Amino acid sequence: MHGWRRARLTERTRQTATGRTLRLDVPEWPGHLPGQHVDIRLTADDGYQAVRSYSLAAPAGAGAGSIELGVQATSGGEVSPYLADDLPLGAEVEARGPLGGWFVWTPRESGPLLLVAGGSGIVPLMAMVRARLASASDEPCTLLYSVRSPAEVWYAEELDAAAHRIRVRLLHTRVAPDGSARPAGRIGGPDLRDLPPSAEGRCYVCGPTGFVEHVGELLLTTGYAPGRIRTERFG
């Protein structure tokens, strides 16, 4: 389960100016659950190694020996800018996983689903969205997605196309699109209106630490029980 496997980069997709999704072939990948992550290890010529965690963006499925990761290039970062733009197609890194059994959702779980993403925190929640769309479930599913500006939306076309099956509410924090009824600003109480009943639902929150803390408090104020909220801070 936790050994290192060779992972070969096969595809890189631009999501935003600094956000990329990477597809990697991992022979004998055992499969994974929506919300799980992998550790990626890079080894320099002199033997120096660096390990970072990246969320899996798609449920295991058709491409059984293939995984999709979301990588947000961090300015000055040691690993993420290299993975985002410099690792050549066909090159190999090492991957360990799937990891984490707590921040996980599968369509077998009943009840409404509320997903709250901050920036590239969308990545593990997108695996849940995709699993939900691929299932026969007709339980309510809501995605609240906080982004700085319209240009910062990952999976924009796919989320547009999914709008008839799940409710997607984009919350712009710095720049709102023209004609938007909601002024740009941080997620707040009014953004949590009309949500699925808090007593039955499950809620998953992923984003930067400050965002997760803020949303966690909002959800508790709204009436969500702590046991129904699962959080993952950037990693």
Place this chain on the structure above:
Amino acid sequence: MNEHPLYLDGNALAGPLGEVFTTDPTTAWRLCPACRLPATLAQLHVYGPEPGLTARCPGCAAVALRVVTQPGHLWLQLGSGAGAFRFSRPHDRVRNPG
């Protein structure tokens, strides 16, 4: 993905601790001996920087564990003298007789 955040959470320990636990460590449950707050390992607040990670109670910041990864070695300290994790063992359930 921010490489130097204020703190992460116990989800980030799945990989390092997975090297020494056969059961997923992030779902392990703990009752803080200092403030009595229950939490799974995933809910602990984790402070770096790597290679040394310190997991603290999200309620009172008492140290739950420290893990340090070195080439060839992994060091694990549980608590500061108290506090134990309870792991689920799904393959080791006692069968009902009859």
